[in-house]
Amino acid sequence: MDIPVDAPTGLAMTLDPLVTRILAPNPSPFTYTGTQTYLVGTTELAVIDPGPDDPEHIAALVSAIAGRKVLAILCTHTHRDHSPAAAPLKALTSAPIIGCAPLSLADAGPRADASFDAGYAPDRVLADGERIAGPDWTLSAVATPGHTSNHLCFALEESGGLFSGDHVMGWSTTVVAPPDGDMAAYMRSLDKLMHRAGDRTYFPAHGEPIARPHRFVRGLIGHRKQREGQILRLLEAGTGTVPAMVERMYVGLDPRLNGAAGRSVLAHLIDLRDRGLVSEEGDAWKRA
The missing domain is CATH 3.60.15.10 (Ribonuclease Z/Hydroxyacylglutathione hydrolase-like)
Structure with missing residues (x-):
């Protein structure tokens, strides 16, 4: 960095x-x-x-x-x-x-x-x-x-x-x-x-x-919605584990940050699960 x-x-x-x-x-x-x-x-x-x-x-x-x-x-x-x-x-x-x-x-x-x-x-x-x-x-x-x-x-x-x-x-x-x-x-x-x-x-x-804080926050909300959409598309394509999603979603990421990126993906998946959009099967996830 x-x-x-x-x-x-x-x-x-x-x-x-x-x-x-x-x-x-x-x-x-x-x-x-x-x-x-x-x-x-x-x-x-x-x-x-x-x-x-x-x-x-x-x-x-x-x-x-x-x-x-x-x-x-x-x-x-x-x-x-x-x-x-x-x-x-x-x-x-x-x-x-x-x-x-x-x-x-x-x-x-x-x-x-x-x-x-x-x-x-x-x-x-x-x-x-x-x-x-x-x-x-x-x-x-x-x-x-x-x-x-x-x-x-x-x-x-x-x-x-x-x-x-x-x-x-x-x-x-x-x-x-x-x-x-x-x-x-x-x-x-x-x-x-x-x-x-x-x-x-x-x-x-x-x-x-x-x-310009409201414009900035609007961008943060949009970024999270984009990440959510990425996750749903990856699940539809058969990519169902967090490490595999990180590899596809964070191209070029410093390897030291892979674990942290996985936690962010997991946070999205838990939210999607609680909204009934995905389901969990062991270490894998799929569209509900």
Whole structure:
């Protein structure tokens, strides 16, 4: 994977009068340039997706906070590239950990993202629509299950920004990996964002800000529908196993990502099965 050279880690970059971004030093084929932590506010702050428990990244966050009061440390979900820095940052700032519910899932299958953070311990879990506020900012929780069952986005009401975590990323499609990842829930969550009128910019955890978010989400929905159509056509042609589908659907894919692609195909198949369109026979699938 080629990582852009203009993606410096540890530097505080102002993206909006209320939004500062700090990139963690964890680039990979699964995180792109790394996980992006956001500081929201000017005099009193919220920290969104504190990132991995990496001393270099935590030091960069403390430097960017620059002695200001942190009112909340928020996590969109509990994959290990997003939430583990919450606990050490809480110890340094005394700020409560707020946001998604705890979720720790044993999963030995091939992933295309980080495993779950078993140590995540929030002081407060936000329900859909709940708000927290500082002197010049208001963040409301937007429940967006699919990538994980506990995924939240956070809407910045003052500017129309939406911190989209891994639900909508600026560099790649989102991983939906069973057993916790749920394609039907993911599609419902995308549709939910399509019906939100006030969001003007998405700030994803990976990749650049998304300036035309509804058009972008429409493209994601279309991509998933295309994948679904591919799977149904392959089943009609007699290709019935996940590895065989991956070989046909992901031509030229980095072999390191084959397992992850298989999880995505499986997520589609489970959704199609639950809708009565396909059936399962051992390791093989067929049209219902």
